[in-house]
Amino acid sequence: MIEMQDVWKEYPNGAKALNGINVHITKGEFVYVVGPSGAGKSTFIKLMYREERPTKGHIFVNGFNIERLKDRKVPLLRRSIGVVFQDFKLLPQLTAYENVAFALEVIGIPKRHIKRRVMDALDWVGLADKAEMLPSQMSGGEQQRIAIARALVNNPAVIIADEPTGNLDPDTSWEIMKLFQRINDRGTTIVMATHNKEIVNTMRKRVIAIEAGQIVRDEEKGLYGYDD
Amino acid sequence: MTIRMLGRHLREGCKNLLRNGWMTFASISAVAITLLILGATLVIALNAQQLSNYVAGQLQVNAYLKQNVSSAQAQQITAEVKALPGVSSVRYVPKQQGFKDLQQRLGKDYQDVLQGFSNKNPLPDKIVVQAADPKQTLSIAQKIRALPGVDRVDDGKQVVDKLFRFLDLVRNIGVVFVVGLVVMAMFLISNTIKITIFSRRREIEIMKLVGATNWFIRWPFLTEGIIIGVVGAVLPFAIIAYAYHSVYARLGGTFLAVAFPLIPTAQLAQKLALVMFGLGIVIGVWGGIMSVRKFLKI
Structure with missing residues (x-):
């Protein structure tokens, strides 16, 4: 499903973000990526949907060979991945419904199919009744659920989340985590970078710890392992 | 690309233009002025060519x-x-x-x-x-x-040589003038589109993340450029065609007292339309591509 073999990443400014990463994530896994800020978590995540390219090494995601993937084909890779961010990345001028529909519209799905799929996705995150609201009229947790609905609407095999609870209070964070658990339960792989110690230590999953661009720990049902 | 897609891209392009009214106005004006001068130069150049052919034929x-x-x-x-x-x-x-x-x-x-x-x-x-x-x-x-x-x-060599030298000069001055103006118009268009892109960075970012193709993202900005180019060509075309028509009618189809026939309006308008609208579209498309290029590198 996701495979990295001796992956290195050095940015043009000379910063060495990753130094020899080897990792294998199988279908249906739920993985936390933890580590101090600037250790390379974000780069690790960005490599998976090819926002960044590795300087060296091999990466395979959902059957795509990232290093051989032509620019033209990148959209196909991205359609097989759902991404969720700390800042939600919703379009403020669009309603909840339109934000989710946007993801289908721009990949050329006909209008007649869009409505049902969007309503299904909104239903799934429990916000079907708020479809006509603008993001500014919703709470942070609701906005993140809309973003999750958008990531889900295309039925991706993998969901990649970069600190999805970073902007949310603890109660809301737990609701979002339950949602991710449900997504995982139906077989979708989840890779989540997080700083949330309480969540990692309570909802036990595989933990990959990255420090100074290297994997220093990779254990099933691991602990957060840092003091912050 | 399907008709449905084309409709969407056109709609998006128009929306952008209306959202940035003043910049749109400035770009269209730049294109219009460029094409006005280009058109006028073209009218003179074509007639000069006609004149030299005529004279050569009489030689x-x-x-x-x-x-x-x-x-x-x-x-x-x-x-x-x-x-x-x-x-x-x-x-x-x-x-x-x-x-x-x-x-x-x-x-x-x-x-x-x-x-x-x-x-x-x-x-x-x-x-x-x-x-x-x-x-x-x-x-x-x-x-x-x-x-x-x-x-x-x-x-008759001397007379003809002088005439040809003069016509060449007229043409060269026209070319330099027009090239300068075309560059300026392209610059203005690409700036206008850059502003619309800037205000839509987030949208483009999300489009890329959910897997929209680069062409899908590009099209609205290209249609935006094309609309600027075409609208910018309409007015100067109309002005020049009308002005030429009046002059032609007043002079009775010949230039001053020299019995040299001018190009008929319809024939000239055809060439003029081809060049002006063609160049308007080229300027617009180029402006669109240049401005969107940088933002597609993810």
Whole structure:
């Protein structure tokens, strides 16, 4: 499903973000990526949907060979991945419904199919009744659920989340985590970078710890392992 | 690309333009002014070309025969000229005919002067030669010059050279002017589109993340550029076509007193439309591509 073999990443400014990463994530896994800020978590995540390219090494995601993937084909890779961010990345001028529909519209799905799929996705995150609201009229947790609905609407095999609870209070964070658990339960792989110690230590999953661009720990049902 | 997609891209393009009203206005104005000047230059250039073709077509070689050449010999020379390659028509004008022509041209006022010459015609026999291809006029003149019995050959070279040099100058100045303006218009358009892109960075980012193709993202900005280009071409085209039409009608289809025919309005308008709308679209598309390029690198 996701495979990295001796992956290195050095940015043009000379910063060495990753130094020899080897990792294998199988279908249906739920993985936390933890580590101090600037250790390379974000780069690790960005490599998976090819926002960044590795300087060296091999990466395979959902059957795509990232290093051989032509620019033209990148959209196909991205359609097989759902991404969720700390800042939600919703379009403020669009309603909840339109934000989710946007993801289908721009990949050329006909209008007649869009409505049902969007309503299904909104239903799934429990916000079907708020479809006509603008993001500014919703709470942070609701906005993140809309973003999750958008990531889900295309039925991706993998969901990649970069600190999805970073902007949310603890109660809301737990609701979002339950949602991710449900997504995982139906077989979708989840890779989540997080700083949330309480969540990692309570909802036990595989933990990959990255420090100074290297994997220093990779254990099933691991602990957060840092003091912050 | 389906019709449905085309509709979406057009809609998005129009929305962007309306959202940035003033920048749109500035870009359209820049294109319009550029094309106005381009169009005016083009009208002059096309007519200048028409003029040079016309003059070249009128170009003829006058070969004057020596005074001692007899009428039979003159016929002989005429036949020889006719046999030269590239000659399309030859007209032999005997000195008596030349005198009559001169009388007619000068009119009544000078009859007295000519009367004095009536017994002793000072004019030589003349052969008027027209080349099939105006460019060959000079070489034909050269060959005629070499024939025995030919005194002097007038090929009109000096006049034509001067005219051509002047027309070249007009054209070159026009080209420099237009190139400068085109660059400026492109710059303005690409700036306008950059602003719309800047205000839509987030949208583009999300489009990329959910897997929209680059072309899908590009199209609205291209249609935006094309709309600016086309709208910017309409007004100057109308102005120039109308102005030319009025001038043409007033002058009765000829330029000043010189009996030189202007290009008919419809024919000119066709060329003008092709160039102006074509260039408007090119400027617009280029502006769109340039401005969107940087933002697609994810």
